[in-house]
Amino acid sequence: MNKTHHISDLTPNAGPTDETQILARFRAVADQGVLRHALPQRFGGFEDDFAALVKTHRRLGEASRDPGLLLMVNAHLWGSIFPILLYGNDRQRETFLPKLISGQWLGGHAITEPGCGSDVQAMTCRAEQAGEGFVLTGEKRYITNVPLADWLVVYTKLDGKITAFLVSLEDQGCTFSNEGSLNACRGSATGSVRLENCRLDADRLLGKAGAGTQMIQKALEYERAFVFAGIAGIMEWQLNEVVRHSRERRSGGVHLGRHQAISHRIADMKLRLDTIDLWLNECARLCDAGQRLTLASAQTKLYAAEAFLQSSLDAVQIMGASGLESGGAVAELVQDALAGRLFSGSSEVQKNLIAALLGTGDAYRGNAQANQS
Numbered sequence: 001m002n003k004t005h006h007i008s009d010l011t012p013n014a015g016p017t018d019e020t021q022i023l024a025r026f027r028a029v030a031d032q033g034v035l036r037h038a039l040p041q042r043f044g045g046f047e048d049d050f051a052a053l054v055k056t057h058r059r060l061g062e063a064s065r066d067p068g069l070l071l072m073v074n075a076h077l078w079g080s081i082f083p084i085l086l087y088g089n090d091r092q093r094e095t096f097l098p099k100l101i102s103g104q105w106l107g108g109h110a111i112t113e114p115g116c117g118s119d120v121q122a123m124t125c126r127a128e129q130a131g132e133g134f135v136l137t138g139e140k141r142y143i144t145n146v147p148l149a150d151w152l153v154v155y156t157k158l159d160g161k162i163t164a165f166l167v168s169l170e171d172q173g174c175t176f177s178n179e180g181s182l183n184a185c186r187g188s189a190t191g192s193v194r195l196e197n198c199r200l201d202a203d204r205l206l207g208k209a210g211a212g213t214q215m216i217q218k219a220l221e222y223e224r225a226f227v228f229a230g231i232a233g234i235m236e237w238q239l240n241e242v243v244r245h246s247r248e249r250r251s252g253g254v255h256l257g258r259h260q261a262i263s264h265r266i267a268d269m270k271l272r273l274d275t276i277d278l279w280l281n282e283c284a285r286l287c288d289a290g291q292r293l294t295l296a297s298a299q300t301k302l303y304a305a306e307a308f309l310q311s312s313l314d315a316v317q318i319m320g321a322s323g324l325e326s327g328g329a330v331a332e333l334v335q336d337a338l339a340g341r342l343f344s345g346s347s348e349v350q351k352n353l354i355a356a357l358l359g360t361g362d363a364y365r366g367n368a369q370a371n372q373s
């Protein structure tokens with residue numbers, strides 16, 4: 001079963017969207033099977049591979065031109081579906097995966113707090129054992145899919161060790177809000193989670209108590225590997241736009257593209273895009289072969305985030321003032337690309353991680369595990 005050919009039916013992002021439109025776009029891509037790749041058939045997946053996932057996300061990027069929608073899909077996949085698949089017990093998998101994979105429920109994960117982002121180990125959100133269950137207290141900030149999400153994987157400290165819980169908007173003592181919403185990736189929602197003596201039954205513990213650091217690391221490895229697959233599709237559109245413009249616009253009696261200052265920028269954009277594709281395919285190959293992804297995913301995220309920002313700046317420069325027209329997609333991508341250097345762990349954090357994996361740099365303070373999404 002492969003329904004990805006319907007993706008091109010999706011209309012391109014036409015600027016700021018309200019929460020109803022955001023959810024409607026998510027449900028539309030879910031209906032097209034976008035969330036089913038590389039997942040077991042018994043939970044509603046296609047049981048195919050990560051190479052297929054990369055192809056679909058790339059096509060989704062080209063069709064939607066919507067970094068917010070792509071971020072939404074990625075937070076849902078790597079933040080909730082894959083952690084439940086990898087660490088959930090049988091009952092949790094049966095309860096959550098079919099509804100998340102079909103898109104009936106929207107998920108995500110909450111790691112970042114007002115007081116800590118890159119330094120995950122500094123999180124202050126805490127969980128305490130209360131009888132058979134737990135009580136959670138604290139605040140999470142800049143969480144993709146909040147306040148729209150039905151369920152989140154929330155990371156807290158239990159006995160000083162990071163531990164994951166499944167938290168619903170409907171849990172007593174839990175509030176999802178728009179606080180901290182961002183002026184980037186506007187096709188998605190980003191908000192806060194407040195936990196005030198939020199009581200959870202024992203069956204909401206996800207994975208083993210104290211295993212949260214490893215779980216965050218695994219979720220972020222996947223996210224860093226694939227979060228730019230859809231954006232590569234947008235960059236293809238961005239490149240086509242500047243090529244078209246450079247052929248149509250004239251300056252000094254020749255087409256813009258005849259000026260080497262312009263054509264070299266375009267050549268650089270093409271090289272960046274093709275290099276991202278190589279990295280994405282390499283990550284898919286490693287996943288499909290069951291090989292380790294830690295280094296490759298950090299390299300992919302670092303390269304792709306920097307490349308997306310530089311190409312977005314180049315696109316505006318080539319388009320001139322028309323690239324900055326208000327509400328224009330080309331200008332909006334610059335803002336989105338700035339966010340791309342922060343989500344799933346900043347570029348600096350990726351460099352720390354790469355250096356630590358090579359046995360050098362600041363390998364301390366958990367940099368080899370550092371955030372984030």
Ligand SMILES: Cc1cc2nc3c(=O)[nH]c(=O)nc-3n(C[C@H](O)[C@H](O)[C@H](O)COP(=O)(O)OP(=O)(O)OC[C@H]3O[C@@H](n4cnc5c(N)ncnc54)[C@H](O)[C@@H]3O)c2cc1C
Pocket residue numbers: 075108109110111112116117118119141142143144145182184185190339340342343344345346347348349352371372373
């Ligand atoms: C669009 C978007 C969506 C997001 N979605 C989610 C989500 O779904 N869930 C979630 O939990 N979080 C989410 N985040 C938060 C994101 O993970 C954090 O923004 C990121 O981890 C960086 O943390 P910070 O913003 O607090 O910056 P800080 O950690 O305060 O860092 C500020 C600056 O200092 C640099 N810096 C920090 N530490 C070091 C260091 N050790 N070495 C070198 N430089 C360093 C950083 O690179 C950055 O440039 C999202 C963010 C964005 C922008």
